[in-house]
Amino acid sequence: MNHLLSDRINSMATSQTLAMAALARELKAQGKDVISLSLGEPDFNTPDFIKEAAKKAIDENYSTYSPVDGYQDLKEAICRKFKRDNDLDYKPANIVVSTGAKQSLYNIAQVMLNEGDEVILPAPYWVSYFEIVKMAGGVPVEVPTSVDSDFKITADQLEKAITPKTKMVWYSSPCNPSGSVYTKEELTELSAVLEKHPNIYVVSDEIYEHINFAGNFCSIASIPGMFDRTITVNGVAKAFAMTGWRIGYIGAPEFIAKACTKMQGQVTSGANSIAQRATITAVDADPSVLNDMVSAFKSRRDLVVGLINDIPGLKINVPDGAFYAFPDVSSFFGKTLRGKEIKNADDLAMYLLAEANVAPVTGDAFGNPDCIRFSYATSDDVLKEAFKRIKEALA
Numbered sequence: 599m600n601h602l603l604s605d606r607i608n609s610m611a612t613s614q615t616l617a618m619a620a621l622a623r624e625l626k627a628q629g630k631d632v633i634s635l636s637l638g639e640p641d642f643n644t645p646d647f648i649k650e651a652a653k654k655a656i657d658e659n660y661s662t663y664s665p666v667d668g669y670q671d672l673k674e675a676i677c678r679k680f681k682r683d684n685d686l687d688y689k690p691a692n693i694v695v696s697t698g699a700k701q702s703l704y705n706i707a708q709v710m711l712n713e714g715d716e717v718i719l720p721a722p723y724w725v726s727y728f729e730i731v732k733m734a735g736g737v738p739v740e741v742p743t744s745v746d747s748d749f750k751i752t753a754d755q756l757e758k759a760i761t762p763k764t765k766m767v768w769y770s771s772p773c774n775p776s777g778s779v780y781t782k783e784e785l786t787e788l789s790a791v792l793e794k795h796p797n798i799y800v801v802s803d804e805i806y807e808h809i810n811f812a813g814n815f816c817s818i819a820s821i822p823g824m825f826d827r828t829i830t831v832n833g834v835a836k837a838f839a840m841t842g843w844r845i846g847y848i849g850a851p852e853f854i855a856k857a858c859t860k861m862q863g864q865v866t867s868g869a870n871s872i873a874q875r876a877t878i879t880a881v882d883a884d885p886s887v888l889n890d891m892v893s894a895f896k897s898r899r900d901l902v903v904g905l906i907n908d909i910p911g912l913k914i915n916v917p918d919g920a921f922y923a924f925p926d927v928s929s930f931f932g933k934t935l936r937g938k939e940i941k942n943a944d945d946l947a948m949y950l951l952a953e954a955n956v957a958p959v960t961g962d963a964f965g966n967p968d969c970i971r972f973s974y975a976t977s978d979d980v981l982k983e984a985f986k987r988i989k990e991a992l993a
Contacts, residue, residue, distance in 0.1 A: 606733065609732075610729055610732070610733065611728075611729055611963075613725055613726060613729075613963075614725055614959050614960060614962075614963030615636055615637060615638065615725055615959050615963065616637075618634075618636040618947070618951075618957050618958070618959050618960075619634060619636045619637045619957070621951070621957065622634035622636060622951070622957035625951070625955075630955055631955055632951070632955045632956070632957060633955060633956045633957070633976075633980060633983065633984045633987070634957040635956060635957060635958055635972040635973050635974070635976070635984060636957045636958060636959050636973060637973060637975075638774055638836070638920075638921070638922065638973055638975070639841050639973075639975055640836060640839040640841070640891065640921070640975050641975050641976050641977070642839040642891050642894075643839060644838060644839050644840050644843070645838060645839070645880075645883075645887065647879060647883070647887075648838060648840070648876050648879050648880050648883075649876070650879075651875060651876045651878070651879035652872050652873070652875065652876040654875075655871070655872045655875030655876065656872055658875075660871045660872055660874075660875050661871065661872075662871065663867060663868055663871075664867075664868035664869065664870075664871045664874055665868055666859050666862055666863045666867050666868050667693070667694045667695060667855070667858075667859040667862070667868070668693065668694065668695025668847065668868065668869065668874060669695075669871075669874050669875070669878075670690060671878060672695060672874050672875075672877055672878050672881075673690035673693040673695065674690055675877075675878045675881045675882050676688070676693050676695070676847050676849070676881055677689060677690060677692075677693065677849075678881070678882065679881040679882070680830070680849050683807070683815075683885065684804075684807075684817040684819070684820055684830070685817075685820050686817060686819050686820055686825070686830065686849060687825075688830075688849040691852050691855060692849050692850055692851070692852055692855050693847055693848065693849055693855065694847065694848050694850070694855050694858045694859055694862065695845065695846075695847045695868070695869050695874060695877075696845075696846050696847065696848075696858075696862060696866075696869055697844045697845070697846070697866055697869045697870070698833060698835065698844040698845065698846045699803070699805050699831050699832065699833040699835065699846030699847075700726060700730075700846065701846060701862070701866065702831050702833070702846040702847065702848045702858075703726070703727070703730055703768075703801070703803070703831060704730050704733075705848075705858040705861050705862055706801055706829055706831070706848070706850075706854070706858065707730045707731055707733065707734035707736060708734050708861050709854065709857035709858055709860075709861050710734075710765065710766060710799065710854070710857075711731065711734040711735055711736040711765060711766070712735060712765075713735035714735070714736075714737060714763060715735070715736045715737065715763060715764075715765035715766070716736070716737045716738075716739050716761060716763040716764045716765060717731045717736045717737065717738055717739065717764075717765060717766045717767070717768055718739050718741055718756065718759050718760070718764060718766070718767040718768070719731070719738050719739065719740050719741065719768055719769075719965060720741050720743060720750070720751040720755075720767075720769050721740045721741060721742050721743060721964070721965030721966050722743070722749060722773070722775050722776050722924065722961060722964035722965050722966040722969070723740075723768065723769070723770070723773075723964060723965050724770055724773075724774045724775070724803065724964070725775075725959075725963045725964055727768050728965065731768070736765070736766075737763070739759055739761075739764070740965045741755050741756070741759045742965075742966070743755075743966075744926070744966075744968070745913055745914065745915050745924075745925070745926045745968075745969070748776075748778050748915050749773060749776035749778045749915065749924065749966075750778050750780060750784060751769075751788075752787075753787040753788055753790065753791045756788055756791045756792075757791045760791075760795055760798070764795070764798055765797075765798065765799065766798060766799045766800065766801060767792070767798060767799075767800045767801070768800075768801040768803070769800075769801070769802065769803065770802075770803035770804070770805070770806070771802070771803075771804065771806075771815075771919075772806040772807070772809060772810055772815075772917075772918065772919025772920040773806075773919075773920065774805075774806065774920055774922060774964075775922050775924045775959075775961070775964045775966075775969075775971040776915065776917060776922070776924045777899075777915075777917020777918060777919055777920045777921075777922050777923070777924065778915070778917065778918060778919075779810060779812055779814065779815065779918040779919045780816070780818075781814055781816065782814065782816040782821075785816055785818045785821055786821055788818070789818065789821040789822075789823060789824050792824070792827070793823055796827070798827070799827050799828070799829065799854075800818055800824065800827060800828045800829070801828075801829050801831060802817060802818045802819060802828055802829070802830050802831065803831045804817060804830060804831065804832045805831065805832055805833050805835060805836050805846070806836050806837075806919050806920040807832060807837065808836075808837035808885050808888050808892065809836060809837060809888075809891075809892055809895055809919055809920055809921060810892070810918065810919040811892070811895075811896045811899065811918055811919060812918040812919070814918075815919075817830055819849070826851055827851070828850075829848055829849070829850040829851075829854060830848065830849040830850070831846065831847075831848050832846070832847060832848075832849075833845055833846030833847060834846075834877050834880045834881065836920075837885075837888055838880045838888070839891070840873075840876075840877075840880065843870070843873040843876065843877070844869065844870060844873060845869055845870070845873050845874060845877045895921050895974070895975075897978075898921070898974045898978065898981060899916075899917060899921070899923075899974065901974075901978060901981060901982075902923045902972065902974045902981055902985070903916055903917075903923065905981070905982070905985035905989075906923060906925050906985065908985075908989065909985070909988060909989045909992060910992075911927070911929040911930055911992060912925040912926070912927060912929075912992075913925060913926040913929070914926070921973060921974050921975045922971050922972065922973055922974070923971070923972045923974060924961065924964075924966075924969045924970070924971050924972075925969060925970065925972075926968050926969050927943060927946050927961075927968065927969060927970050928943075928968040928969075930946055930992065931946075935949060935953070935991070935992065936953055936991075938952075938953075942960075942962070942967055943960045943961045943962050943967050943968065943969060943970050944960045944962055946960075946970060947959065947960040947970050949991070950970075950988060950991060953991040954984075954987035954988050954990070954991035955987060956984045956987055956988055956991075958970045958971060958972050959971045972984075
């Protein structure tokens with residue numbers, strides 16, 4: 599029946615992270631002891647002070663439609679957060695609150711891209727960038743990086759990727775899937791290239807900002823000359839363990855914010871009213887309330903890097919943020935393991951699911967066919983068991 603569906607949906611790839619998570623759930627339901635390291639979701643509960651704010655909002659009857667771009671006092675709180683954490687002077691007119699940062703990204707693509715506009719994606723990139731750009735008629739231009747460059751692009755690579763059709767650059771820092779964090783020096787070098795191309799806009803996805811072990815977080819919008827051409831995307835999903843609350847937001851030049859509000863007004867209107875009220879409490883909180891969670895992720899990072907380094911054939915960088923490991927697995931390509939030929943990262947990911955009962959995500963989904971992604975947002979015991987199985991399966 600696919601011929602009855604639109605070309606748009608028929609040409610769209612399924613989200614590989616969600617597909618792998620669904621497959622893992624299916625196998626679990628069949629009684630298989632599957633460990634899923636596929637989804638990017640903190641295994642912590644939303645902090646109690648945020649839950650209390652949501653309960654209060656229910657009691658105060660915040661049950662009607664909210665303004666399309668978010669409550670005014672929430673937008674003011676987001677401006678305070680941008681100033682406190684990123685030294686960015688946004689005003690409420692620059693802020694649009696959406697149903698998750700994914701909708702923020704979708705809005706941006708829809709209002710900024712015309713057919714044939716090129717968007718530079720340093721690879722690896724978050725799995726949905728590619729399809730979101732494509733859906734808006736844009737052309738994703740992948741710039742490859744590797745474990746040896748800590749999965750970061752250089753100014754030289756950026757310069758070479760720019761053409762007369764380049765409209766935007768999209769990147770995340772800390773990066774999903776690699777955990778790499780761009781330093782202020784690196785962003786300054788990239789900004790120097792962009793200075794020569796004043797019509798190119800940047801999407802800086804900072805959703806993992808607070809899950810950062812190097813303590814050197816920098817927003818590219820804070821680099822001189824970049825504020826008026828950067829759209830800063832953030833949200834509360836990862837840092838505050840609020841993935842299901844679905845609140846993301848942007849800080850952007852006012853004409854872009856207005857356009858995103860116009861787009862959202864025809865698609866979903868305002869985000870969930872109760873979640874927005876709770877988000878005021880979250881963004882107003884001192885980031886030090888996250889210290890325990892961040893230090894737990896850091897110790898898991900150290901554990902996982904050690905476990906991966908102990909498996910012959912896997913090669914890994916030390917991720918400075920987020921909660922992912924993204925080892926290069928290309929040494930297994932062309933080999934046969936337990937009678938199964940491993941041609942690529944897809945094959946290896948499916949092999950680990952079948953033989954080790956561990957679900958990773960293929961790096962192909964993130965624009966890097968040499969790697970696979972493991973989420974370490976789970977307990978030490980589960981991680982030790984998972985990598986013990988992986989080591990045996992790859993031996």
